[in-house]
Amino acid sequence: MDKMPKWADVLLIPLISVVLALLVSGLVVALIGESPVRAMEVMVRGAFGSAYGWGYTLYYATNFIFTGLAVAVAFHARMFNIGGEGQAAIGGLGVAVILLGVAWPHWTIALLAAIAFSALFGAAWAAIPAYLQAKRGSHIVITTIMFNYIAASLLVYLLVNVFRVPGSMAPESGRFAEPAHLPSASDFAGFLGFPASAPLNISFFIALLACVFVWVLIWRTRLGYEIRSFGHSETAAVYAGINPTRIIMISMLISGGLAGMMAINVVMGEAERLVLDFVEGAGFVGIAVALMGRSHPVGVVLAALLFGALYQGGAELQFEMPAISREMVVVIQALVILFTGALDNMVRMPMERLFLALRPRGAVGAEANPVPTSPVEPHEPPKVDPQGSDR
Amino acid sequence: MDFLTILQILDSTVRLATPLLLACLAGLYSERAGVFDIGLEGKILASAFFSAAVAFTSGWVWIGLLAGIGASMVLAALHGVASITFRGNQLISGVAINFLAAGLTVVIAQTWFRQGGRTPALSGDGRFENVVLPGAESTIRGIAQQGPLGQVYSELISGHSILVYIALAIVPLTWWVLYRTRFGLRLRAVGENPAAVDTAGVSVVALRFSAVLIAGVLCGLAGAYLSTALSAGFVRDMSAGRGFIALAALIFAKWRPWYALSACLLFGFFDAVGNRYQNIQLGEIVVPVQFMQALPYILVVIVLAGLVGKAIPPRAGGEPYVKER
Numbered sequence: 001m002d003k004m005p006k007w008a009d010v011l012l013i014p015l016i017s018v019v020l021a022l023l024v025s026g027l028v029v030a031l032i033g034e035s036p037v038r039a040m041e042v043m044v045r046g047a048f049g050s051a052y053g054w055g056y057t058l059y060y061a062t063n064f065i066f067t068g069l070a071v072a073v074a075f076h077a078r079m080f081n082i083g084g085e086g087q088a089a090i091g092g093l094g095v096a097v098i099l100l101g102v103a104w105p106h107w108t109i110a111l112l113a114a115i116a117f118s119a120l121f122g123a124a125w126a127a128i129p130a131y132l133q134a135k136r137g138s139h140i141v142i143t144t145i146m147f148n149y150i151a152a153s154l155l156v157y158l159l160v161n162v163f164r165v166p167g168s169m170a171p172e173s174g175r176f177a178e179p180a181h182l183p184s185a186s187d188f189a190g191f192l193g194f195p196a197s198a199p200l201n202i203s204f205f206i207a208l209l210a211c212v213f214v215w216v217l218i219w220r221t222r223l224g225y226e227i228r229s230f231g232h233s234e235t236a237a238v239y240a241g242i243n244p245t246r247i248i249m250i251s252m253l254i255s256g257g258l259a260g261m262m263a264i265n266v267v268m269g270e271a272e273r274l275v276l277d278f279v280e281g282a283g284f285v286g287i288a289v290a291l292m293g294r295s296h297p298v299g300v301v302l303a304a305l306l307f308g309a310l311y312q313g314g315a316e317l318q319f320e321m322p323a324i325s326r327e328m329v330v331v332i333q334a335l336v337i338l339f340t341g342a343l344d345n346m347v348r349m350p351m352e353r354l355f356l357a358l359r360p361r362g363a364v365g366a367e368a369n370p371v372p373t374s375p376v377e378p379h380e381p382p383k384v385d386p387q388g389s390d391r
Numbered sequence: 392m393d394f395l396t397i398l399q400i401l402d403s404t405v406r407l408a409t410p411l412l413l414a415c416l417a418g419l420y421s422e423r424a425g426v427f428d429i430g431l432e433g434k435i436l437a438s439a440f441f442s443a444a445v446a447f448t449s450g451w452v453w454i455g456l457l458a459g460i461g462a463s464m465v466l467a468a469l470h471g472v473a474s475i476t477f478r479g480n481q482l483i484s485g486v487a488i489n490f491l492a493a494g495l496t497v498v499i500a501q502t503w504f505r506q507g508g509r510t511p512a513l514s515g516d517g518r519f520e521n522v523v524l525p526g527a528e529s530t531i532r533g534i535a536q537q538g539p540l541g542q543v544y545s546e547l548i549s550g551h552s553i554l555v556y557i558a559l560a561i562v563p564l565t566w567w568v569l570y571r572t573r574f575g576l577r578l579r580a581v582g583e584n585p586a587a588v589d590t591a592g593v594s595v596v597a598l599r600f601s602a603v604l605i606a607g608v609l610c611g612l613a614g615a616y617l618s619t620a621l622s623a624g625f626v627r628d629m630s631a632g633r634g635f636i637a638l639a640a641l642i643f644a645k646w647r648p649w650y651a652l653s654a655c656l657l658f659g660f661f662d663a664v665g666n667r668y669q670n671i672q673l674g675e676i677v678v679p680v681q682f683m684q685a686l687p688y689i690l691v692v693i694v695l696a697g698l699v700g701k702a703i704p705p706r707a708g709g710e711p712y713v714k715e716r
Contacts, residue, residue, distance in 0.1 A: 028495070032502040080482055128692070138695035139704070141429070141482050142642065145635055146688040153685035161679070287486060325501040325508060327627075330494030334487050342473035342484035349477075 003352040010299070014292050014340055016347050018306070021335035028331060034323055046316025047309035055185050055198020056315070061301075061308030062200070062265045065207040067286025068304050069214050070259035072295040076218055077251035078231040083129060083144025084259040084283030086151030087122040091260020092267040093155065094121030096163065096274035099176045110180040114268050115206065115261060122260015123253040125151060130252030134245040140252075148283070159276055173274040182269045201269035210258060211297035217254070227251050259283060281330075288333055291341040307333065394539060398546045400663050405551060406621060407666075408659025409558045410435065410613040414637035415644070415651045416565055417609035423569065423646060424602030425582035425707040429485035430470055431610055432634025433492030438463040438614025440496035443510040443625035444503060446517045452619050455517070459618075460611030466492065467607025471600050478711035489634070497627050508627040510618075519620040522556070524549035552620035554612060561609070565648040578602055582705035585712040595712045610634075639691040646705065658687045 026036035047057045067084045074081035081087075094117035104110035129143035156171065163173035182201045185194035194200065218224040230237040230247040238244060266278045285307050292306070293299025314329035339347070414431045421428040438459035446455025466488050473484040497508035504510055523529045527549035528537060534545045569575040577598055581588045585595045613633070618625045640658055644650035664671070665683035672678075 028498070032498065082482070082486070132692070132696050136695070136697050138692075138697070142638070143692055143695055145429070146639065146692050149632060149635065149688045150685045150692075153681040157679050157681040160681075284486070284490070287483070291483065323502060325498045327494040327497035327501075327508070330490055331498060332494075334490030334494055337483060337490065338469075338473065338487035342479035342481075342487055343477055345477040345479055 004355045010294055013347055017339040021339045024335050025332045042317050042320045043313025047313040051193035052195050055194045055200040056312040057308040059199040060311040061304040062204045062207045063262050063282040064285050064289045064304035064307045066262040067259055067282050068289030068300040070255045071286045071290035074255040075295045076231045077227045080141050081255045082141050083147050084286045085279050086148035087125045087256040087259035088262040088279045088283050089151045089155050090125040091118035091122035092263035094118045095263045095267045096173050099180050104180045114264050118260040118263045119257035123257040126252045126256025130249050134248040171276050175273045199270040203265035203269045215297045288337045402547050403663040404660040407662040408655045409555045410616050410633050411637045412558050412655040413609050413613035415640045415655050417606035418641045420602045421606040423582045424578050424599045427481040427709045430488035432630050433489035434463040434466050434610035435614040435634050436630040437492040438611040439618040439629055440625045442615035443618035446619050447510050451516050452518050456615045459615040460608055463611035464607035467603050471603040475599050481709050510625040513623045518623050519552040521550045522553055554616040554620050562648050562652045585707050636687050639687050642691055661686050
């Protein structure tokens, strides 16, 4: 049954894939005539070398934890939610509506309201594609892509016609009131040396709480068990009395809600107003993060940290080595998605063969008569298979 | 609104529909063979950059076109290797290709031209000039003095880039290939039931690879059209979601060539109207330009919801084929 030990599946394969992605990225850097080693140095120093760097790295990581968890929860139900971008944008709308509409006395209450509204708006934006998938069999990948574009147009319209400050040309809302501003890292962890300019804020802890929530949900509740069984085999799940419509709806609503919560970090924590294109591709990075993190919250946090470092390091790279464009980060991101997602079998098949060859003789005999010792493995990565969702 | 204004909108409809049509037909080949392709956008972008870059360097747009098609085919081959050879997830592979193109084009453009991720402006033989058909007027004044039929001929039919006519010719060609040739029959079969094709002794892998590579060629044409005919040079992210609109058109067209033409013309028309008028007054209601921009996507969701007709994709779409042992 298990061709590889569990640690190889959850650790070794993602690691090899990321190393491959970085090697190819290094090749690209070398091809444009720059030193990959120096580029790597600059990026690592830029991301982790100072409190300022950490302040940005963790800020980006916060975004990617939210969007990564969003994709991961949907993956568990074998849904590919590619609409994180749009759900996050609409989540930002929710944050702006509640923070501009109500005069909040203190940031703590404002934060709770913002969490509720961002999640609600994000979930609402995922609800229509989810319903169409569950009831009409419309492919969720296509509908969520379409909803990304619809959300973008909607946001432009609302920013220009509704939220724009009278007399201002910029398509952005007015600033939120002072009491609704979240404490930034220099407020609550100034002793660690975070400067006031670093955008890291209290939402980072909300992201970590969201990880705990997802872990408990997926592996410690009946609902999570149903989601995972549905993701593994829909027919078996239906036979066991699980309602597919309910699972698709709930998992997509949670997914959309998590994507929407990204807006707390950016809209409420950093910009302190609703601006155009604030998502900046974080919804798509979530796909890479969930793939690399094998849809497990711990993996998502680690992968989000890696991508946060890439984003911050990439910004530094542009200053220190102007020949390398910032878009190099997008290339690395693409290669990580390619190797950990699409070319997974390219790494997996040789590794499986290797582990089979290394297996001691007795174990091969035991395999013929497997002892049912292992319960449901907690780290089982769901294979994303569009066929499963294409009924 | 006078007759000539209507003609001008229709003229720009044709211009804007052409890249959509080429990309839509690309998707049609790929998806009819059972390989989902959400990487159309990336292939268009890669071709747009390489055709503009090579056309600028060599000074000859046809060499640029070849380079664009080549770049698009490299990405198509990557998609093939990931989704056919290694049986990876076709959607994820498409996402990766889109990002790869978005990143690499800017990185390379910065290295080659140092103009912030764009190519220098093309001129002369470096871009596709508009073809003036025999007997047609090419100046605005000349067209304005013609009768209605002459205006239709000069404004709407004549005066496009050669790629527009090529794209229009590919529609009947695609119909013929799909429905009147042995290759087309097998291609459609491999998208519906690959096991049957395999049993008949025809290689599923070869068929799917050729479909994916044809998609590469067509996306290459679409990208070259964007950067060397519609505009004069490459700017970052110039595909601007056209790959996804093409995907939308493909679903709208229910994976059929002639319907694809109408769907692309319809979406091109939305684009043309949105470009010309910021807001449209319909009696009491003002339709904002953003609504026009979102309209193709909204229409596709409505079609997918089965409210208007029903779009049934090729049955084996998105499913890697594993040969029986």
